Amino acid sequence: xxxxxxxxxxxxxxxxxxxxxxxxxxxxxxxxxxxxxxxxxxxxxxxxxxxxxxxxxxxxxxxxxxxxxxxxxxxxxxxxxxxxxxxxxxxxxxxxxxxxxxxxxxxxxxxxxxxxxxxxxxxxxxxxxxxxxxxxxxxxxxxxxxxxxxxxxxxxxxxx
Amino acid sequence: xxxxxxxxxxxxxxxxxxxxxxxxxxxxxxxxxxxxxxxxxxxxxxxxxxxxxxxxxxxxxxxxxxxxxxxxxxxxxxxxxxxxxxxxxxxxxxxxxxxxxxxxxxxxxxxxxxxxxxxxxxxxxxxxxxxxxxxxxxxxxxxxxxxxxxxxxxxxxxxxxxxxxxxxxxxxxxxxxxxxxxxxxxxxxxxxxxxxxxxxxxxxxxxx
Numbered sequence: 001x002x003x004x005x006x007x008x009x010x011x012x013x014x015x016x017x018x019x020x021x022x023x024x025x026x027x028x029x030x031x032x033x034x035x036x037x038x039x040x041x042x043x044x045x046x047x048x049x050x051x052x053x054x055x056x057x058x059x060x061x062x063x064x065x066x067x068x069x070x071x072x073x074x075x076x077x078x079x080x081x082x083x084x085x086x087x088x089x090x091x092x093x094x095x096x097x098x099x100x101x102x103x104x105x106x107x108x109x110x111x112x113x114x115x116x117x118x119x120x121x122x123x124x125x126x127x128x129x130x131x132x133x134x135x136x137x138x139x140x141x142x143x144x145x146x147x148x149x150x151x152x153x154x155x156x157x158x159x160x
Numbered sequence: 161x162x163x164x165x166x167x168x169x170x171x172x173x174x175x176x177x178x179x180x181x182x183x184x185x186x187x188x189x190x191x192x193x194x195x196x197x198x199x200x201x202x203x204x205x206x207x208x209x210x211x212x213x214x215x216x217x218x219x220x221x222x223x224x225x226x227x228x229x230x231x232x233x234x235x236x237x238x239x240x241x242x243x244x245x246x247x248x249x250x251x252x253x254x255x256x257x258x259x260x261x262x263x264x265x266x267x268x269x270x271x272x273x274x275x276x277x278x279x280x281x282x283x284x285x286x287x288x289x290x291x292x293x294x295x296x297x298x299x300x301x302x303x304x305x306x307x308x309x310x311x312x313x314x315x316x317x318x319x320x321x322x323x324x325x326x327x328x329x330x331x332x333x334x335x336x337x338x339x340x341x342x343x344x345x346x347x348x349x350x351x352x353x354x355x356x357x358x359x360x361x362x363x364x365x366x367x368x
Contacts, residue, residue, distance in 0.1 A: 068261040138266025
């Protein structure tokens with residue numbers, strides 16, 4: 001029974017693995033942290049899987065778990081301030097990711113936001129409604145709207 | 161569709177093909193990089209010190225098995241330590257091994273913040289009562305060791321001055337040390353949690 005549930009779980013994860021990759025990319029700065037966060041999200045999802053009641057889509061549930069885990073994830077202390085760390089990672093010749101410039105720009109811009117703002121804008125960009133985002137974050141629909149407006153302005157300024 | 165949304169579509173397309181290598185999933189993992197796991201570890205370390213002092217008291221009791229009066233004093237100390245350990249353990253158990261990630265973010269952060277703050281407050285209150293208590297117990301223990309029984313206690317002025325000095329100087333210093341060590345160990349973590357909670361709540365009040 002447990003094996004069946006595990007297979008089911010891994011199948012669902014496989015279909016939605018992009019969610020975890022996006023969250024790790026936005027929240028972790030180094031490859032090591034990304035891998036750790038990925039494994040952490042997988043583990044937390046597996047631990048919470050018995051409480052998944054199919055009331056919501058698996059992808060919505062996985063977003064909730066991934067973002068909450070990322071919120072309380074501590075990056076490895078490199079001694080560098082966050083802003084310098086982002087710069088050093090993206091400008092490093094060994095940077096193994098082959099993103100286009102425009103994707104790099106957006107990810108770097110999102111990394112300058114606070115953890116909470118990153119969560120809200122990620123959900124917004126994924127097409128969740130203000131009500132759904134508010135439910136996941138634990139804030140009102142109105143507050144979500146205000147925050148999204150501010151975050152979008154902030155991002156637009158950076159991306160100009 | 162504006163610029164940010166267009167770029168995000170690209171992120172979704174490109175992230176799959178550039179993703180990190182996926183290690184096989186074993187279903188087991190010791191969370192080490194989660195804020196709450198780290199705080200939990202520190203709380204456990206603090207409880208470890210209580211266990212250490214408890215064991216010291218028990219060892220001391222074994223050295224005085226023949227003296228029921230000394231044993232009584234040590235038992236009171238063991239009881240105080242044990243009580244602290246028991247209550248800390250109850251709160252500690254409330255902090256689950258992993259975050260309650262399936263709930264909404266604000267509830268998760270607030271719960272963790274409150275649980276940790278409660279344990280720390282409990283430790284501070286306990287130290288304010290227990291440290292003077294232990295001082296009194298130590299003085300009685302010293303008297304019993306010197307004179308053998310309660311009947312032969314000598315409350316001379318030297319002892320009263322000594323007790324007063326210890327109460328006035330050592331006790332506040334130890335209590336300050338407890339507060340300082342809590343701040344040293346938990347300040348950054350608690351500030352991180354509080355900042356995230358405040359951020360979520362910031363506009364909420366003005367909208368009500």
